[in-house]
Amino acid sequence: MNKITIGNSRLESSRFIYGCMRIAGDNSASDRDKGKIAIQTALDNGYNHFDHADIYGNGECESLFGELLAEKPSLREQIILTSKAGIRSKSNEHNSYAPKRYDFSQRYLINSVEASLKRLNTDYLDMFLLHRPDYLFDVEEVADTFALLKASGKVRHFGVSNFKPSQFDLLQSKASMPLLVNQVEINIHNIDTLLDGTLDQCQQHNITPIAWCPLGGVAYSAWGNTFTPEDESRIAQELAQQSKKHNCSPWQIALAWLLKHPANICPIIGSTTPERIIAAKQALALDYSREDWYRLLEARNGQPVP
Numbered sequence: 001m002n003k004i005t006i007g008n009s010r011l012e013s014s015r016f017i018y019g020c021m022r023i024a025g026d027n028s029a030s031d032r033d034k035g036k037i038a039i040q041t042a043l044d045n046g047y048n049h050f051d052h053a054d055i056y057g058n059g060e061c062e063s064l065f066g067e068l069l070a071e072k073p074s075l076r077e078q079i080i081l082t083s084k085a086g087i088r089s090k091s092n093e094h095n096s097y098a099p100k101r102y103d104f105s106q107r108y109l110i111n112s113v114e115a116s117l118k119r120l121n122t123d124y125l126d127m128f129l130l131h132r133p134d135y136l137f138d139v140e141e142v143a144d145t146f147a148l149l150k151a152s153g154k155v156r157h158f159g160v161s162n163f164k165p166s167q168f169d170l171l172q173s174k175a176s177m178p179l180l181v182n183q184v185e186i187n188i189h190n191i192d193t194l195l196d197g198t199l200d201q202c203q204q205h206n207i208t209p210i211a212w213c214p215l216g217g218v219a220y221s222a223w224g225n226t227f228t229p230e231d232e233s234r235i236a237q238e239l240a241q242q243s244k245k246h247n248c249s250p251w252q253i254a255l256a257w258l259l260k261h262p263a264n265i266c267p268i269i270g271s272t273t274p275e276r277i278i279a280a281k282q283a284l285a286l287d288y289s290r291e292d293w294y295r296l297l298e299a300r301n302g303q304p305v306p
């Protein structure tokens, strides 16, 4: 698998990252077995970077991965482990309703990282990302938290997820280390990051954009998707034509479309189906042209660019 250097670091990541959000499934024994096979398939096929979050499967996804690391401790040094925190589920705190919320307070983030390390059976994360911007985030407090986590050896590198360029700049202005990545939704249906300056900022400062839900509405009905059936059929038709031309599947074209962007987008592959985890790699070898790229954009927009 092609490798890429993450931001201004020495981390050599596979171009496709394996996403662990679905590996525990419904937490049944059969789903957990399927998840383990998916991780092993990813490892056998050159994925060396695994994306987690404390909330995936309520912690079960990290625990499942931790079981694998406990069985094979030598694996730890061969892979890049990323996890995220900052989203809290609704709960009852001191007998009063606490809604779903974001929390970048020092105590919460440090506790979350420590809990992730325990579940993952490791003593460090290669990267820790803030999952979604906390409206109440105190930049000095977060910068201090990052410095503490780094000094303790619990986290080696830092980044963010779902940050707008202004939020990224704000945190970078106080953080004592470079923020290496912004993990954002990018797919043919959701092109916000092409329009709001996120990908420009990534190119300018050598920040690695990591794409979550890279297939978006191509593989399944994505949340927040407001496309009409006519829009969907135009996109599907163009994908079908291009996949015929490139002798591959439509969803592999959707990945090639992301790879073409000069910001060096790293898609996260979230399938738990071994055949798809393997087949995704074909997208890396496609000779995908500027014209193909704009044809698909035109089909998405329903009109040529101005």
Ligand SMILES: NC(=O)c1ccc[n+]([C@@H]2O[C@H](COP(=O)([O-])OP(=O)(O)OC[C@H]3O[C@@H](n4cnc5c(N)ncnc54)[C@H](OP(=O)(O)O)[C@@H]3O)[C@@H](O)[C@H]2O)c1
Pocket (backbone or CB within 6 Å): 018, 019, 020, 021, 022, 051, 052, 131, 161, 162, 183, 184, 211, 212, 213, 214, 215, 216, 219, 220, 251, 268, 269, 270, 271, 272, 273, 276
């Ligand atoms: N930072 C964030 O806010 C955020 C948010 C969401 C996700 N993420 C990360 O991004 C990763 C990827 O997200 P994702 O899992 O939504 O991405 P995805 O790779 O776009 O979608 C995976 C889903 O699509 C299905 N799928 C894949 N190829 C398919 C095909 N050809 N036909 C039909 N279904 C297909 C998979 O089913 P099968 O498993 O059955 O193949 C799976 O349910 C996650 O694992 C997580 O690590 C981050």
